Amino acid sequence: MFDIAILGFGTVGSGVMEVIEKNSDMISQNAAQEVRVKYIVDVRDFTGSPYEDLIIRDFAIVENDPDVKVVIETIGGVGVALEFSLRSLRAGKSVVTSNKELVATHGYELTRLAREKGVNYLFEASVGGGIPIIRPITQCLAANKIKEIYGILNGTTNYILTEMVKNGATFDQALGQAQANGYAEANPDADIKGHDVCRKICILSALCFGHHVYPNLVPTEGIESVTLTDIAYAGSIGYKIKLLGRAISREDGKIAAYVAPHLVREENLISGVEGVMNGIVVRGNAIGDVMFYGAGAGKLPTASAVVADIIDAAKHVSARKWLSWEDGGPEMIYDADLLENAWYVRTSATPEQVKGIFGDVSFAGGCKAEETVFTTAVINKKQADVLLSKIPVLSLFRMVD
Amino acid sequence: MFDIAILGFGTVGSGVMEVIEKNSDMISQNAAQEVRVKYIVDVRDFTGSPYEDLIIRDFAIVENDPDVKVVIETIGGVGVALEFSLRSLRAGKSVVTSNKELVATHGYELTRLAREKGVNYLFEASVGGGIPIIRPITQCLAANKIKEIYGILNGTTNYILTEMVKNGATFDQALGQAQANGYAEANPDADIKGHDVCRKICILSALCFGHHVYPNLVPTEGIESVTLTDIAYAGSIGYKIKLLGRAISREDGKIAAYVAPHLVREENLISGVEGVMNGIVVRGNAIGDVMFYGAGAGKLPTASAVVADIIDAAKHVSARKWLSWEDGGPEMIYDADLLENAWYVRTSATPEQVKGIFGDVSFAGGCKAEETVFTTAVINKKQADVLLSKIPVLSLFRMVD
Numbered sequence: 008m009f010d011i012a013i014l015g016f017g018t019v020g021s022g023v024m025e026v027i028e029k030n031s032d033m034i035s036q037n038a039a040q041e042v043r044v045k046y047i048v049d050v051r052d053f054t055g056s057p058y059e060d061l062i063i064r065d066f067a068i069v070e071n072d073p074d075v076k077v078v079i080e081t082i083g084g085v086g087v088a089l090e091f092s093l094r095s096l097r098a099g100k101s102v103v104t105s106n107k108e109l110v111a112t113h114g115y116e117l118t119r120l121a122r123e124k125g126v127n128y129l130f131e132a133s134v135g136g137g138i139p140i141i142r143p144i145t146q147c148l149a150a151n152k153i154k155e156i157y158g159i160l161n162g163t164t165n166y167i168l169t170e171m172v173k174n175g176a177t178f179d180q181a182l183g184q185a186q187a188n189g190y191a192e193a194n195p196d197a198d199i200k201g202h203d204v205c206r207k208i209c210i211l212s213a214l215c216f217g218h219h220v221y222p223n224l225v226p227t228e229g230i231e232s233v234t235l236t237d238i239a240y241a242g243s244i245g246y247k248i249k250l251l252g253r254a255i256s257r258e259d260g261k262i263a264a265y266v267a268p269h270l271v272r273e274e275n276l277i278s279g280v281e282g283v284m285n286g287i288v289v290r291g292n293a294i295g296d297v298m299f300y301g302a303g304a305g306k307l308p309t310a311s312a313v314v315a316d317i318i319d320a321a322k323h324v325s326a327r328k329w330l331s332w333e334d335g336g337p338e339m340i341y342d343a344d345l346l347e348n349a350w351y352v353r354t355s356a357t358p359e360q361v362k363g364i365f366g367d368v369s370f371a372g373g374c375k376a377e378e379t380v381f382t383t384a385v386i387n388k389k390q391a392d393v394l395l396s397k398i399p400v401l402s403l404f405r406m407v408d
Numbered sequence: 409m410f411d412i413a414i415l416g417f418g419t420v421g422s423g424v425m426e427v428i429e430k431n432s433d434m435i436s437q438n439a440a441q442e443v444r445v446k447y448i449v450d451v452r453d454f455t456g457s458p459y460e461d462l463i464i465r466d467f468a469i470v471e472n473d474p475d476v477k478v479v480i481e482t483i484g485g486v487g488v489a490l491e492f493s494l495r496s497l498r499a500g501k502s503v504v505t506s507n508k509e510l511v512a513t514h515g516y517e518l519t520r521l522a523r524e525k526g527v528n529y530l531f532e533a534s535v536g537g538g539i540p541i542i543r544p545i546t547q548c549l550a551a552n553k554i555k556e557i558y559g560i561l562n563g564t565t566n567y568i569l570t571e572m573v574k575n576g577a578t579f580d581q582a583l584g585q586a587q588a589n590g591y592a593e594a595n596p597d598a599d600i601k602g603h604d605v606c607r608k609i610c611i612l613s614a615l616c617f618g619h620h621v622y623p624n625l626v627p628t629e630g631i632e633s634v635t636l637t638d639i640a641y642a643g644s645i646g647y648k649i650k651l652l653g654r655a656i657s658r659e660d661g662k663i664a665a666y667v668a669p670h671l672v673r674e675e676n677l678i679s680g681v682e683g684v685m686n687g688i689v690v691r692g693n694a695i696g697d698v699m700f701y702g703a704g705a706g707k708l709p710t711a712s713a714v715v716a717d718i719i720d721a722a723k724h725v726s727a728r729k730w731l732s733w734e735d736g737g738p739e740m741i742y743d744a745d746l747l748e749n750a751w752y753v754r755t756s757a758t759p760e761q762v763k764g765i766f767g768d769v770s771f772a773g774g775c776k777a778e779e780t781v782f783t784t785a786v787i788n789k790k791q792a793d794v795l796l797s798k799i800p801v802l803s804l805f806r807m808v809d
Contacts, residue, residue, distance in 0.1 A: 026551055026694050029693070029694070030551060030552065030553055030693070030694065033550075033551075033552075033553055034550070034551055037550040037551075038550075131548065137694070137695040137696070137698065138695075138698055139540075139544040139547075139548030139549065139698065142543070142544070142547055142548050143540040143543070143544055143548070146540075146543055146547075146716065146719075146720065147532065147540030147543050147544070147713070147716050148540065148712070148716065149434075149435070149438040149439075149715075149716050149719045149720075150427055150431060150434075150435055150438075150711075150712045150713075150714075150715030150716045150718075150719065151431065151434075151712050152431055152434055274680075274682075276677060276680050276681070276701060279675075279677050279680050280677070281675075291712065292430070292431070293427050293430070293431065293538070293708040293709065293711060293712035293715075294538040294539075294702060294703065294708070294709045294712045294713075295538070295702065295703050295706075295708075295709055296702060296703075297538070297539055297540065297700070297701060297702035297703075298699070298700075298701035298702065299698070299699075299700060299701075300677060300698060300699035300700075300701065301695060301696065301697060301698035301699065302695065302696050302697075302698075305696075307694040307695070307696075308694065308695045308696055310551075310694060311549070311551045311552050311692065311694035311695045312548070312551075312695075313551075314550075314551030314694075315547065315548050315549065315550050315551045317551075318547075318550045318551065319547065319550075
């Protein structure tokens with residue numbers, strides 16, 4: 008018998024309960040013992056719930072119960088979630104979480120504390136929902152030096168962009184639909200402004216490159232600047248617009264990380280990741296590019312990743328599955344504005360003016376009379392900015408092949 | 409210091425040496441000790457090779473050296489590879505292999521022996537080359553009941569089909585190019601007749617569903633029947649032709665597995681897996697569909713999967729990573745001819761004749777005068793055969809969305 012406690016009985020917490028009940032035979036077999044939820048900690052009232060008897064309000068009961076080996080933190084945020092995670096680890100309990108904000112901002116201290124206490128701090132569900140990504144990076148790709156990781160890390164914004172491309176919905180219409188379908192929060196800022204992607208690329212950077220990358224050091228742009236006009240032009244030259252989180256390891260040990268909408272070439276499988284799905288590409292020096300694809304959010308997918316971590320914690324009570332990295336800071340960061348790529352530009356300047364400034368560029372055909380769309384040579388943002396300062400820029404996006 | 413021996417110094421074996429040297433710092437860190445190749449066993453002459461001093465001909469030296477903890481079998485086939493694997497396990501050494509034929513035919517006895525001897529038998533590289541798939545199935549998806557697994561499991565045939573689609577090459581031309589590029593063997597039968605895919609779907613079935621599925625029980629069709637004509641018609645209705653291995657777990661515990669070319673709808677990401685790449689979809693009851701994509705073959709990608717297994721073996725000398733399953737036989741197999749799907753049919757019958765027999769079907773437009781192309785309702789193979797016996801069938805393929 009392996010006792011666990013769930014902190015927070017919202018979407019993910021109740022999904023964990025559901026997956027444990029639904030697949031109990033298989034989970035017991037894989038964990039080599041029965042996994043039992045002994046407590047659910049939540050301050051809300053769940054009178055009439057089938058789990059009413061398990062629900063308690065006082066976290067100290069969990070903290071002081073030596074039977075509880077693993078604490079599942081699905082509270083979210085960095086307030087009480089951080090406090091309870093620290094107290095659980097200090098009490099010698101492993102912690103499993105789906106809380107990307109907490110891992111992105113406090114992952115260094117939490118993994119270090121877990122290591123000190125000889126327990127596990129696991130967070131497969133914090134990136135890519137149910138998609139296996141954390142464990143493949145740390146185990147399967149252990150023989151590779153990872154050079155780059157990028158992908159579609161937020162289902163809400165990808166749903167909005169997909170609706171715009173496929174059904175010609177405006178940004179506001181698509182956002183409204185996402186909210187109506189439960190894919191977007193009433194306050195959608197964390198998604199549409201790119202903060203959620205930023206947290207996830209920080210976690211992936213730390214795992215892949217060995218240093219914590221703090222979210223406030225990552226330039227982050229959301230999808231509010233994406234228009235139907237640009238989507239149509241992008242399509243006409245064989246690209247889709249996708250919000251990407253991206254991190255690159257430099258030869259000098261520095262890390263370049265940023266979040267921004269990109270034009271992605273249609274031959275790139277990432278451009279085929281539609282709706283609420285996520286897709287993540289990892290580039291290793293032996294394996295080349297591998298991609299992981301699946302539901303990036305949702306109750307059962309996310310819960311299934313949490314439960315896989317619980318099984319791992321149950322199997323490794325003595326053998327630790329340490330995921331950890333060094334601390335980071337501004338001195339570890341390479342300016343993303345120095346990364347080179349081709350750029351998509353929409354301007355009210357004429358093709359002749361563009362040619363005079365940029366030289367030999369590719370123009371998109373069929374433009375409206377009053378605007379010009381072109382793609383630049385491979386240059387960095389600072390170089391682009393110098394040239395672009397000479398024309399009125401309506402839209403500007405990075406391009407990836 | 410963790411000593412290993414490599415059996416067979418061909419493409420994969422020498423790739424393992426290369427990856428270990430290239431990424432030695434990272435591998436030592438991940439394995440928590442230095443990994444050293446103590447012997448390379450090969451009967452060929454490697455005079456002048458930088459590894460000349462490591463090369464021996466007598467496997468018994470490895471077998472009797474207690475320093476050697478892990479044996480890397482990259483010989484291939486089921487002759488001496490089986491003998492040396494069994495002797496290594498009996499000598500208490502873990503075995504890591506990339507040999508799909510051996511795992512597909514003798515995996516049950518080899519994993520059972522490993523378990524008895526308290527060592528590991530690991531084979532991440534046997535399916536999907538460098539793509540992490542074995543470990544994600546056994547660990548990350550441990551909270552899921554897996555219902556189905558399918559995908560593009562052979563790079564050679566996918567390269568040939570891609571060349572036919574993209575460049576209008578005939579099957580023979582594309583095969584010649586594949587041979588010229590080193591993607592296909594001089595005798596390409598194992599690839600183009602589907603046997604390689606068959607072995608891989610057998611391994612995946614065993615892992616996902618818990619019973620060995622022997623290759624001779626899996627109906628296997630290659631790509632020789634795929635014509636440029638069918639590729640063009642498929643494209644006109646929004647599909648690509650791909651060789652898929654597929655296995656389904658039935659509610660009654662039986663397993664349906666087969667290998668055949670399919671029409672795959674262009675919206676399905678699998679249809680975007682081109683050239684020598686592989687893509688594998690796993691369908692779990694909590695996670696939904698996840699896909700794993702990457703180089704399915706090649707020296708360094710395959711070697712990187714082997715080295716990940718070596719690292720795992722080094723970290724788990726005492727804690728075992730048992731991958732194992734029950735034996736299987738004909739009584740576990742569900743007849744793939746009873747699986748239902750829509751079918752693509754090309755016939756010399758007229759649309760009127762087809763309507764008279766099949767009722768309301770979808771016809772492809774723009775057919776040549778002397779032929780008719782249509783897609784059926786969702787029916788099984790036996791039902792289809794009854795109807796198809798009444799018309800001259802030029803081509804017949806399963807369809808997946």
